[in-house]
Amino acid sequence: MKTRCMKNIKIANEIMSILTHPKAGNLKSDLRFRREVTILTFSVTPSPFNDQELADLLEILNLPRQMEMEEYYWSLLGESKSDDNLHVVARMIDDASASVEDNTLTLKITRKDA
């Protein structure tokens, strides 16, 4: 249970690092722990990404989940702001989606328990 929470917190930490930018006026995170799934939702105003950057971000985050990577590499999360860490996040999550409304980016991440 503790490891599950730690992994989710590290994922949230990494995503917030990516979403934080000098002009960010408002950044919210919402972590919902359900029976077999955790849903992490982030919203940031204004959106730090243009359309292409957002598409690239989602492409990385939706790379296939890989348990054999997760178990060993999850400790890397939260240690730096490098984009490489997004690849670690991608191997630990099942789905990522995003929407932009009134210049607010909402990013939703779903992670099922293994």
Add this chain to the structure above:
Amino acid sequence: MSLPKNLTKPWSSQARLSLLFIWAALTLIIAFSYQDPTMWSSFIKLNLSPAILITDYVEAFGASAALLNAAVVLIINVLILLALKMQLSGLLYAAIFTVYGFSFLGMNTVNLLPIYLGGFLYAKYMKLDFKAVVLISIIAGTVGPIISHVMFGYGITSVFTIVLGSVVGIVLGFLVTPLGRHYLKFHDGFNLYNVGFTGGLIAILYDAIARRLGFEAVRVRIIYEQHDIRLIILTVVSILFFFIIGLLFEERPFNHLKGIFKSSGRAISDFVVLGGFHATHLNMALVGVMSTVLVFMLGGVLNGLTLSGVFTIIGFGAFGKHPKNILPVILGAIISTVLTGLPLSSTTSIISILFATTLAPIAGVYGFGWGLVAGFLHIFIVNHVGMFYSGLNLYNNGFAGGLGTGFLIILISLVQKEKTS
């Protein structure tokens, strides 16, 4: 040109993984081609040896026994991965090729299996599928000499020492995943051979205890120093085989290489995901050609040590290494070797240069110059650290790489902060 439908149908992971049996068959054919009547007895002796660094199995037990060992280890590992129905990944290739390469230099079935059992028990303890840790368990053969040394290294081999060695192996296999995960943070994923760094720290601890109890391990230096045409054929045909897999049934495989070359190489850089199965094999063949040519350019020979270097680089050609990020590190290591007066053509210099590519992510993230510095620094460290653990950690360069990187990334971040401000 459109390809026939049956050829464009995607292969399953299991079918693709099974291609490695062709490579194992090639290794066996070459092993048997020696027609060495002592091959089987030497193979048994190899498995019952202390395996301490530097024991080049080609010199110590003959090329045929060394090749037989590599083929057996490869077949066992592929069978395990097939039984677990593993998804193909860059880490899988890195693990398989590393263990194949080091089967010429210290790894064998006897010292690997207890580690796997330890990994299996760790997975059960953590309520995980064994799939989640098996690849790290495979790479963890770096501590194989500790196990072999407990079993056969003190001149008093008995059922007790064999059981004790097995227990030590199981404990190490159990611990290596959580320890490795913790030590990753030391270098922030910039040292590709992190298990070597972990193995080095484990070996220092073991060596300190063993010495205190009067069981000192003594480093050896057994190196094959001649050209062997069959080992050259093995390397060239293997690389050709990976190149052909890269080209097979893919219309524009070279296009996908761009995705791989853009990658920094820092963990996790899984080229199977970033570039696809075929482009990954092309990249593996490319770095394989680079490393093999380098061995000959520097005046070296393909022996157990350099084979371990070449095949490990080929494996990490699926998980972090590509020509762009290994070149600066190799150049830095060569310059360092020359300036410090070390003989370039000696096997130990060549493997230090080859394995300096563990630092490829530094070049990938921070650029050519820092890659050069990383390679330069690596030679100083790697020539010093072996004494810390009496040759009981096979990935000596992984340990040295971890130490150097832990220092270097802090230095780089300070310099870059100065530049920014």
